Amino acid sequence: MAWGVGGAAFVLALLGTLAMRDAMRIRGQLVAAQASLQRTVDNPAALRTPQGRAAALIDVDSALVSIDDARRDAQGSAVLSAFGAFPVVGSQRSGLLRLIDDSATAATAGRGLLATIDALAERNRLQDGTVPVASLGELQTAVEAAGRTLGGLTGRTGLWGPVGEARRDFDELAAAGSRRLAEGAEALGAARSFLGSAGTRRYLVALQNNAEMRDQGAVLSYVVVRFTDGRLAFERRGSVSDLTLSAPAPTVLPPGTKEVFGSLAPTQTWQSVNATADFALSGRAMADMYRQATGQAVDGVIAIDVPGLAAVLRTIGPVAIEGVAEPIGADNIARVLLHDFYVGLPVGESSARRERLGDVVGAVVARLTTGSHDAVTLGRELAEASAGGHLRLWSGLPQEEEVFERTGLGGGPATKDADRTFHLAVQNRTASKLDYFVKPSVRQEVRVTRQGTAVVRTTVSIENQAPADARASYQFGPAGITEKPGDYLAWVLLWGPAGSRQIQGSVAESGLNLSQFVVAVPAGERRDVTFETVVPRAVRDGKLQLRLVPQPRLEPVPLSVRLTTDGRSIGGAPAEWQAAWDRVHRLTWDIGR
Secondary structure, eight states: OOOHHHHHHHHHHHHHHHHHHHHHHHHHHHHHHHHHHHHHHHHGGGGGSSSHHHHHHHHEEEEEEHHHHHHHHHHHOOHHHTTTTSHHHHHHHHHHHHHHHHHHHHHHHHHHHHHHHHHHHHOOOTTTTTHHHHHHHHOOOOOHHHHHHHHHOOOOOOOOOOHHHHHHHHHHHHHHHHHHHHHHHHHHHHHHHHHHTTTTEEEEEOOOOHHHHHSEEEEEEEEEEEEEEEEEEEEEEEEEGGGSSSSOOOOOOOOOHHHHHGGOOOOOOGGTTTTTOHHHHHHHHHHHHHHHSSSSOOOOOEEEEEEHHHHHHHOOOBOTTTTOOOOOOOTTTTHHHHHHGHHHHTOOOOHHHHHHHHHHEEEEEEHHHHEEHHHHHHHHHHHHHHHSSSSSEEEHHHHHHHHHHHSSSSSGGSSSSSSGEEEEEEEEEOOGGGTTEEEEEEEEEEETTTTTTTEEEEEEEEEEEOOTTTOOOTTTTTOOOOOTOOOOEEEEEEEOOOEEETTTEEETTTEEEEEEEEEEEEEEEEEEEEEEEETOOOOTTTTEEEEEEOOOOOOEEEEEEEEESSSSOOOOOOOOEEESSSSSSHHHHHHHH
């Protein structure tokens, strides 16, 4: 009898081992499929070209092959079939088969969306300045459908071990994809009305100069355009010196914004209008300022900087400017606009440079309104630019503005997860154009206490690569409060999470808590400043999350984060992480007890 019980236990253990082996092999196939899909999710920029879309389709097809292999092995496994007779264990087998089917459904939905995007790219183009708004509607419908499909695949529970882990990984991927697609569909809907599908719309296009940084680049030039049923038309362009205001516009500043930035007159001085991190506020202020200066209203504001213009030029090609020896394209626009145009300009002289800048913007608009361009590629380029803050939108229609803020096309850093968000900006405290040479980097040391509080030490290094022997000029200064050409006065601002405490003291601004330093950085040298932020109850349900919102500088800021705990285990994101701060980064760690 004892032998019989022991023998049965031995047989069950052996079958369990074999079943685990088969399950692990199948899990490996699903992991391979997820990796193929993740490549497409993580690299949306690939969709901007026919070659990129073809490569994405290959990745999805590879995922489908791995999923088919997993289904064949699961259905053909005698051991897993044998365990299917046991109610509890059998539910694991059925859960595994469901996971395989859900993976196939997700991959098929992704493939269908890619095929739709590719077909629209072939059929529809930006022709003589007309955006195919009907095609945007088709794309919106396809994106919404794919998002609903992915969203309906999550929420399966009760799986164990490696199969349970694979289920959780799939659910995270599907949920993230569903959220992205839902936001994308919303953005497409707002874009259709923004482009005049329901009537003519006029916009102020504010060109933001990355050589003189505020939270974004300083606004020095403008263009006014209109859209009628997707057709773009040019109205006027000029320097902001044409729009001088004798009194502030009626935009109401929140108390914290007034306290920190009020001395800059941000509702009267164009160069200061976007010192705040909240584009919902600065966009409204620009519209109010333009109306006060001209007596004409605009329906919204499009703010674009030099990297944003480079994104457009990657689609439409270089433009020729009278009096400029070389065509201006994506590869040289930063050098030409932010350096070459300044060469030879004396201190205080900027009119010639501003006229040249206006010529570039005018040429870009002229190119967009003539000829044929790939609308899908342009859309993807602009989406990538907006991810880094290089393109921002503000609408006077509340329903559109709400979508822009929710999807990150507009608004400020606190539009999502304000109690988890950091944002940092290095602003030029003078009127020089030295940010072309200024290279910040950021290092965060995060320590989690046993009580779940996060203590975040943020060190900002500002390297001034301007030549130490620079001669006085419009670009190098000296500009007012600096004494030597090439010297930089950095205004370093750290917005910490809402509800956090900044050791240096803080003020509520842009929905977060703002601390600041002003530091002089001589030409050819580097200076560091350090902030300390205490985030109470940062660990929730065993997870620590940080959301890091970039400043849209000419070059992405190098960012590193290091996490330590007081004796608690760390999972999820790496304890030491680094990346280019070219978009919003979300880091999530599992913190053990």
